[in-house]
Amino acid sequence: MKKRVDFTACVENEMRLFLPAKSVNEAMARSAVAAFCAQLDPTALELADLKCAVSEAVTNCIVHAYRDTEGEIELNVELCEGRLVRVTIRDKGCGIENVKAAREPLFTTDAEGERSGMGFTVMENFCDEVRVKSRVGKGTTVILLKRLHK
Amino acid sequence: MLRDRGQVVFEETEDGLIVHVGGEIDHHSAVSARRQIDERITLSYASKVYLELSGVEFMDSSGLGLIMGRYSLSKQSGKEFAVLDPSFAVVKMMNLCGMERMIRILKHKKSS
Numbered sequence: 001m002k003k004r005v006d007f008t009a010c011v012e013n014e015m016r017l018f019l020p021a022k023s024v025n026e027a028m029a030r031s032a033v034a035a036f037c038a039q040l041d042p043t044a045l046e047l048a049d050l051k052c053a054v055s056e057a058v059t060n061c062i063v064h065a066y067r068d069t070e071g072e073i074e075l076n077v078e079l080c081e082g083r084l085v086r087v088t089i090r091d092k093g094c095g096i097e098n099v100k101a102a103r104e105p106l107f108t109t110d111a112e113g114e115r116s117g118m119g120f121t122v123m124e125n126f127c128d129e130v131r132v133k134s135r136v137g138k139g140t141t142v143i144l145l146k147r148l149h150k
Numbered sequence: 151m152l153r154d155r156g157q158v159v160f161e162e163t164e165d166g167l168i169v170h171v172g173g174e175i176d177h178h179s180a181v182s183a184r185r186q187i188d189e190r191i192t193l194s195y196a197s198k199v200y201l202e203l204s205g206v207e208f209m210d211s212s213g214l215g216l217i218m219g220r221y222s223l224s225k226q227s228g229k230e231f232a233v234l235d236p237s238f239a240v241v242k243m244m245n246l247c248g249m250e251r252m253i254r255i256l257k258h259k260k261s262s
């Protein structure tokens with residue numbers, strides 16, 4: 001069991017991005033997060049992990065929340081005390097009926113496409129903690145917490 | 151960065167069809183890569199398909215779908231399938247779901 005990350009850490013710097021839910025923006029979203037976090041001088045591996053986790057969350061918004069229709073994705077990156085990075089990815093899409101099931105490895109609702117069902121598993125493996133809040137018909141918020149090493 | 155038709159390159163060798171994919175594999179780039187590769191695998195007479203991934207700088211779980219899908223198509227078409235020289239980003243992702251137990255991974259570059 002991973003130790004829960006202190007959620008009350010003081011925010012030292014913050015960036016907010018709003019993006020249309022288009023697949024072409026996936027690369028832009030993860031690169032923007034990585035570029036903003038560069039001021040903390042993370043290792044190449046930490047940056048690669050963070051980019052991957054953000055890419056999964058943003059792809060989920062495009063593929064699942066908005067199901068390839070128009071919509072907006074909100075990205076909020078907070079750099080907190082103690083080298084903690086908190087990335088919040090929010091959509092106003094269809095929501096997740098069963099969050100617990102969705103977080104299971106290999107779970108996917110996409111029968112025809114080629115989604116591997118590994119999105120949340122990747123996020124959990126590449127971050128220290130992942131929080132998911134979702135309401136059907138309202139949208140989903142995913143919070144990624146990653147502590148960078150000294 | 152893999153953009154549309156950017157970085158999928160095909161090479162027919164005596165040994166089989168080598169599909170070189172490089173750059174960044176995400177949901178966006180995987181869609182067009184998948185279309186190109188499937189068309190080529192279907193048309194090719196080669197008995198072996200190698201997915202060469204040494205030039206992949208970034209890959210998320212969409213890449214896993216891309217690999218699994220091409221593996222299935224090759225099998226259906228009666229072709230052998232292997233992943234060739236996967237980069238660090240690819241290996242890390244494949245290890246997450248134990249894909250190496252199912253798909254053959256070759257570590258020596260067969261292309262010139």
